[in-house]
Amino acid sequence: MTSGVGLVRLTVNGQPATENLAGACAGFAIPGCTFLLSGGLGAGKSTFARAFVRALIGADEEVPSPTFTLVQQYGPIDRGGVDIEIWHADLYRLGDPDEVLELGLDEAFGTAICLIEWPDRLGSFAPNDAIELIFDFAADKGAGSEVREVIARVPDKWRADFAAACEKAGVEVRGPDE
Amino acid sequence: MALEEQTAPSGTPLVLGIETSCDETAAAIVDGAGTVHANVVFSQIEDHAPFGGVVPEIAARAHLDHLEPVIAHALEEAGLDFDELDAVAATGGPGLIGGVLVGTMTAKAIAMARGIPYLAINHLEAHALTARLTDKVAFPYLLLLVSGGHCQLIAVEGLGRYRRLGTTIDDAVGEAFDKTAKLLGMGYPGGPALEKAATTGHPGRFDLPRPMVGKPGCDFSFSGLKTAVRQKVEAIAAPTQQDIADIAAAFQEAVAGSLVNRCRNAIRTFSEEHGTGHALVVAGGVAANQRIRTALSELAEKSGMSFTAPPIALCTDNAAMVAWAGIERLQAGESDPLSFAPRPRWPLDPGAPKAIGAGVKA
Numbered sequence: 001m002t003s004g005v006g007l008v009r010l011t012v013n014g015q016p017a018t019e020n021l022a023g024a025c026a027g028f029a030i031p032g033c034t035f036l037l038s039g040g041l042g043a044g045k046s047t048f049a050r051a052f053v054r055a056l057i058g059a060d061e062e063v064p065s066p067t068f069t070l071v072q073q074y075g076p077i078d079r080g081g082v083d084i085e086i087w088h089a090d091l092y093r094l095g096d097p098d099e100v101l102e103l104g105l106d107e108a109f110g111t112a113i114c115l116i117e118w119p120d121r122l123g124s125f126a127p128n129d130a131i132e133l134i135f136d137f138a139a140d141k142g143a144g145s146e147v148r149e150v151i152a153r154v155p156d157k158w159r160a161d162f163a164a165a166c167e168k169a170g171v172e173v174r175g176p177d178e
Numbered sequence: 179m180a181l182e183e184q185t186a187p188s189g190t191p192l193v194l195g196i197e198t199s200c201d202e203t204a205a206a207i208v209d210g211a212g213t214v215h216a217n218v219v220f221s222q223i224e225d226h227a228p229f230g231g232v233v234p235e236i237a238a239r240a241h242l243d244h245l246e247p248v249i250a251h252a253l254e255e256a257g258l259d260f261d262e263l264d265a266v267a268a269t270g271g272p273g274l275i276g277g278v279l280v281g282t283m284t285a286k287a288i289a290m291a292r293g294i295p296y297l298a299i300n301h302l303e304a305h306a307l308t309a310r311l312t313d314k315v316a317f318p319y320l321l322l323l324v325s326g327g328h329c330q331l332i333a334v335e336g337l338g339r340y341r342r343l344g345t346t347i348d349d350a351v352g353e354a355f356d357k358t359a360k361l362l363g364m365g366y367p368g369g370p371a372l373e374k375a376a377t378t379g380h381p382g383r384f385d386l387p388r389p390m391v392g393k394p395g396c397d398f399s400f401s402g403l404k405t406a407v408r409q410k411v412e413a414i415a416a417p418t419q420q421d422i423a424d425i426a427a428a429f430q431e432a433v434a435g436s437l438v439n440r441c442r443n444a445i446r447t448f449s450e451e452h453g454t455g456h457a458l459v460v461a462g463g464v465a466a467n468q469r470i471r472t473a474l475s476e477l478a479e480k481s482g483m484s485f486t487a488p489p490i491a492l493c494t495d496n497a498a499m500v501a502w503a504g505i506e507r508l509q510a511g512e513s514d515p516l517s518f519a520p521r522p523r524w525p526l527d528p529g530a531p532k533a534i535g536a537g538v539k540a
Contacts, residue, residue, distance in 0.1 A: 041357055042405035046348065060532045065349045065401075067357075068200075068327030070274060073522070102238055102276055 004156045007176040010166060011138070014146040017171060018044045022051035024165035025131075029056075029113045031084060033158070034127050036119035039135030044148050048133070049088050049115045056086060056113075066090040066117070071103055075112075085112040097123030129155045131162065191264035191508055194252070194288070195501025196245070198281030199273025199301050200327065203244035205252040206497035207263075210505050212311050215256035217491065217498040220244045238276025245284055252497075260292055265513070267504025270298030271521030278520040286516050295513035297504040302526045304499040306334050309459040311502040312488040318456055320448045320483070322441055322474065325462030325494070326352035326367070331396045331444040332526060333452075334459075337506055342530035343444045344396025351433060352464050354400035358407050358429050362422050372426045373467050379420070379427030384410050386428045388435040396444040397533045403432055434473040441474065445481045454482040461487075463494045 012018050025035065035052070037045040050063040057074045066072045067090045075085040087108045091100070100106060100122055108114055109127045119126060131154050138147035154162045166173050190210040197204040203220040253259065268285035271278055282298065289296035305323050309315040320343075321332045329346040349357070352369060359368020362375070386406050389399045407429055414421055441458065448456070458478040464470060465487050478485035492498055507513070 040408075041361060042401075042408045046401065050348070062345070062347070062532050064346060065353055067353050068325075068350060103274075 006154045006156065006159050008152050008154065009174045009176065010150040010152055011172040011174075012044070012148040012150055015044075015047055017169065018047045018148065019051035020169035021166065021171050022048045023055040024169040025162070026052045026055035027168070028158075028161035028165060031082065031111055031113060032109070034109055034114040034116065034130040036122075036126065036130050036132040037115060037117050037135070038119060038132070040137075043135035043137060044150075045117050045135055048135075049117065052115060053086055053088060056084065063088070067092055070094070071105075073112075087112045087114045088117075089114065090117040091121035092118040094118075094121040097121065097125055100125045129157055131155065131158055191505060192258065192262055193297075193501045193504045193508065194249070194263050194266045194285075195299075195497040195499070195504060196249070196266070196268035196281045196285050197301075197304075197495060197497040197500050198241045198245060198277040199269040199271065200277070200495050202495045203241050203248050204495065204497035204500075205245070205249040206501050207252055207256045207258060208311070208498050208501035208505060210509065212314070212502070214311075214498050215258065216252040216254075217496055218248050218252040218255065219496060220248050238274075238280055241277045241280040245280060249284070260288065263288075263292065263294060265289075265295040265297060265504055265508050266292075267297040267299050267500050267507075269301045269304065269500050270514075270518060271300065271524035273301060273522065275520060275522045278522070282518070282520050286518075290516060295508060296516060296518075297507055297512070298514040298518040298520075299500045299503045299507075300524050300526060301495075301500075302328070302330075302332075302524075303338075303340070304503040305461050306332055306340060306526065307337075307503050307506055308461055308488050308492050308499045309457070309486050310506070311499065312492055313486045315457045315459060315486055318448075318452045319486075320441075320444060320456065320458050322437070322444075322458070322460045323462045324351045324437070324460065324464035324470075326350060326356065328462060329398045329400075331440065333444075333448050335452075337510055340526040342525075342527040343447055344398065344440055345530075345533045346398040346400065347533045348399050348401035349404065351398065351400055351437070352462065354404055354433065355464065355467075357404050358426075361404070361408050361411055362417075362426060369464065369467065373430065373469070375423045375426040376430045376469070377423075377427075379423030379425070381424075381427040381431040383424040384428040386410070386432040388432050388439065390436055391439040394443070396440050396447070398436065398440055400433070400436075403429070403436075430467070430469050434470050437470060438473050438477050441477055442481070445477070445483065449481075456483055457486050458483045459486045459488075461493050463490075465493045466490045 053063045071089045076083040134151040136149045138149050192209050195206045206217040207215040266285045266288045268281040318335045321334050323330045329350040331344040333341040355369040359372045364371040389403050475485040
């Protein structure tokens with residue numbers, strides 16, 4: 001196990017719970033904080049990202065899919081004297097990790113709050129201290145279920161904030177092996 | 179001779195159009211009468227091997243490499259020289275900033291070197307005006323723009339007067355086609371493959387939701403439909419070709435049903451203001467889908483509207499539409515300063531009400 005990174009399993013019961021978790025995570029995110037969102041189609045990545053953006057920018061913000069445009073930027077907004085910009089990226093269509101540089105993502109990782117779908121395309125450009133959320137369908141609930149199992153890899157620097165966010169969102173947290 | 183020049187139709191300027199805002203590097207030359215002298219998209223040029231094959235031109239670097247040969251190719255195809263151009267128009271947004279910058283800087287350089295007007299074109303406006311290039315459609319008309327990146331209903335009331343009646347609150351419809359095709363094990367881009375599979379399918383076998391149907395307004399949502407397809411696929415242990423075809427057919431029907439329902443609401447709104455007898459225009463790559471075309475054409479007929487779908491080469495991203503939008507604006511006496519700054523976000527109708535709803539369940 002990598003030192004400095006905690007692994008937990010979350011059970012997220014439906015779309016509203018995913019949105020609550022996203023809102024709680026948006027509550028502690030600061031510039032330089034990156035969320036890597038993995039999982040199959042319809043697993044909840046976009047639901048999380050949309051709720052996250054709206055929690056910061058406003059409930060009536062349009063948050064279209066970034067699949068075609070690759071990156072959607074929001075802000076900057078003033079939050080307690082700090083200018084916050086959010087980058088919502090979908091790297092599904094990237095062919096080469098070098099294109100990460102052309103999109104300006106490497107710089108954004110340092111200055112903005114970043115939500116990255118299909119982060120495996122980042123290659124070596126993935127930030128070391130990113131929070132990684134892997135969404136999956138709850139195995140025992142059947143194909144029609146709304147319940148999601150989320151594996152979260154959380155670097156130490158965010159561990160307390162993330163745990164508090166889960167508690168605030170009412171999301172059940174278990175250890176890695178449970 | 180001078181007299182002849184003066185009496186030459188004023189509507190025949192030759193305009194070079196440049197499109198670099200998305201996946202395609204494209205250049206075209208169009209005149210004021212609507213004749214397309216050349217319409218070159220990089221991926222269509224045969225000798226692209228030196229550039230490493232056909233890949234989406236996401237990177238600004240790729241646009242930079244390709245744009246010059248594409249413009250040269252367009253001039254050669256049209257049998258024209260830079261000297262004969264009356265103006266240059268380039269997509270100035272919305273889109274990926276790197277690509278837009280490449281097209282914008284190139285257009286400005288040409289305009290400056292030749293002393294001709296420069297026009298920064300909104301990519302969406304170019305799509306919106308294409309039906310006037312191809313079919314001489316008169317204002318006002320109702321536009322359904324359906325592509326990989328956009329899904330919007332726009333009342334095109336005049337040049338520069340666009341009112342957005344609806345947009346997607348999550349995925350664009352072309353994206354829904356691609357993602358559904360992926361769930362069904364088809365390649366990218368999946369739209370044509372899915373349509374082909376659907377021809378041998380029974381749309382009634384699987385019950386899929388028709389997103390937003392019955393809801394007021396003209397907004398779209400396709401995220402929930404994608405999830406519903408996934409559930410149908412996963413419920414089958416080993417899907418046969420027939421299962422795939424049946425799901426594809428059901429998906430296509432659901433999309434057509436949703437588009438028709440949203441368009442019907444938009445037609446009502448549009449007709450209240452503009453009366454009947456105008457055109458319903460469909461543009462964007464998804465307009466290539468025959469089932470959707472048929473459904474929209476039937477709706478137009480029932481609603482007392484004519485139906486126009488530009489040829490597919492001018493429906494997908496291209497530079498002829500950019501040149502044409504430039505011509506329309508030029509003829510209205512407009513041009514842009516060389517200080518124009520590219521705009522990654524550039525809504526056609528900045529005053530449009532926001533489309534909210536958190537990934538509405540289909």
